[in-house]
Amino acid sequence: MIELKPIKVLRAVSDLKSFSQAARALDLAPASVTRIINQLEQDLGTQLLVRTTRQVALTSAGATVLSRYRPLLEGFEEVTQDLQRSIRPDAGHLRLTAPVSLGIALLPQVIAGFQLAYPGISVEINFTDTLIDVIEENCDLAVRVSGPPNDKSTIWRKLCEVPRRAIAAAALFDRLPCPQHPDDLTTEVLMSYGGKGEPEMWSFSRAGTQRNIRAGKRVISNNGDFLYAMARRGEGICVLPDFITGDGLQSGAIIEVLPEWSIPSLWLTLFYPPYERLPPVVGTFADYFEAFIDDHPDLRATL
């Protein structure tokens, strides 16, 4: 394979009509220029330059070769310069993935502010509730609400707590006894968040005591808004983060179940693919996101 350097040397020699000047221009020893040109001529099987100690000129073949390579070489140089300029913390492209409900609730503000601050960074957001794999999803950074990730090939960064609680429509307890203790929860009406068939395990705690309840599997969904809608219809009890249920709790559309008992928070978390060194743009966004959350306690309160 012919490399770029010999073509560059050929161009320099042809343009400057001198081996020695080309050497100076390219910061090479004259001997190197000779060797590189000889090598190229051998690779292409023809003489490219006619030279005496005083004159240098392209042969027909040399003119053809150079004329065909020159635009490509220039393109290459341009692209390289472009890229080296554009690979900076404040320019480039970012592929995100985020859960549907949280993403739609939270990201518009974040992304809007981010693009205001970094107009050079374009963003592509893929909303999915079941993230199988950060690498396969082909994204640079994943926003998730969860505990630690299951696949070990990722690095994570916790942003803030996302409190959650068990909720249900008040009407549900018209036909069922209102539970007073986690053990009262009837598996049949417990609707679980999850994407892999297995229902969640809910851990209720109160004053040092803790009860683990396996949610039911009659209704499992990977979408919190769906579960919320179901709950509002009085179809069952589910555990959802406040950013989904907040409005409903305030308006009384739903009520908290077992308010005396607390359920461990989820965490708003950023997951990276296993970078050796964080790409600049990714770092910029992660920092911005973190600062954004820190600077907006009001927003944090709605989570």
Add this chain to the structure above:
Amino acid sequence: MIELKPIKVLRAVSDLKSFSQAARALDLAPASVTRIINQLEQDLGTQLLVRTTRQVALTSAGATVLSRYRPLLEGFEEVTQDLQRSIRPDAGHLRLTAPVSLGIALLPQVIAGFQLAYPGISVEINFTDTLIDVIEENCDLAVRVSGPPNDKSTIWRKLCEVPRRAIAAAALFDRLPCPQHPDDLTTEVLMSYGGKGEPEMWSFSRAGTQRNIRAGKRVISNNGDFLYAMARRGEGICVLPDFITGDGLQSGAIIEVLPEWSIPSLWLTLFYPPYERLPPVVGTFADYFEAFIDDHPDLRATL
């Protein structure tokens, strides 16, 4: 400067989604692939590929880099393949230079036949009577009619003799005595071929004796046809090759001066720039030209 190889490796890894398969495809050791990618990532200042032992995926930056380089790389590969195919003895381009008179008299037949035999070779002919330098003229091969070349940076190849003789219009000798011996030649009416101000030296020989006559410098021209036209008008005596004067001698428009004395022939010669190794196309043409002359004694007789 970023070279082609790392881009090629990046492309292979991205396409095959595997370092080891890329290594196999490119006939490299897996370790080399790792090293080359690392180097490229360092050169560009960002991570391009996210990899675990099981998965490989481009980062955003990697996708951008590859998408910009890929078309250039493909262009490069195509051009290289093209060139390596096209640098053959029977394809390409040829820049010739030839003297005006001879060129117009002889080359049409030669070039026509040549292009019939080698349709893949394009020809560019520059007609000049004063060739200063084969290199500066930027040609691959020069057809000349002369003695050995003055600049030593060329290689030559004699094709055939080009006889010449002193001629004049018969009418000239109505007002001048007809010379019987070279010494009778009056410098004033001797018109010389030449391009550098100096008149020619004519060497007349007959039965072992030789006389060198310096031609006059009242009329010097680098164009034989012009001298011939002058001679026909009775303006003077000049020494010209037969291919110019042949018709006139047959028709009696001009007569030979000192027919008993002979003048050393010129040679139809091919001059090359100082090639280290003759470019294939040039060799093809030179061979064809030589064979053409050899195969056409009739043509040779007109020279």
Add this chain to the structure above:
DNA sequence: GTTTATTATTGACAAAAACGGAATTATTAC
């Protein structure tokens, strides 16, 4: 859960290539 197979990485060593300076050759200018 444990084992196994696959894969990327690392390090050490060998081979190859590129580099650079000095001497050589060749050509033009004086």
Add this chain to the structure above:
DNA sequence: GTAATAATTCCGTTTTTGTCAATAATAAAC
């Protein structure tokens, strides 16, 4: 003819590149 300039060659040095084995890591199979 002589000097000056430029390309080339030679050769020792450095750098890069390739290879091989060992290691670490991970997903899949049992």
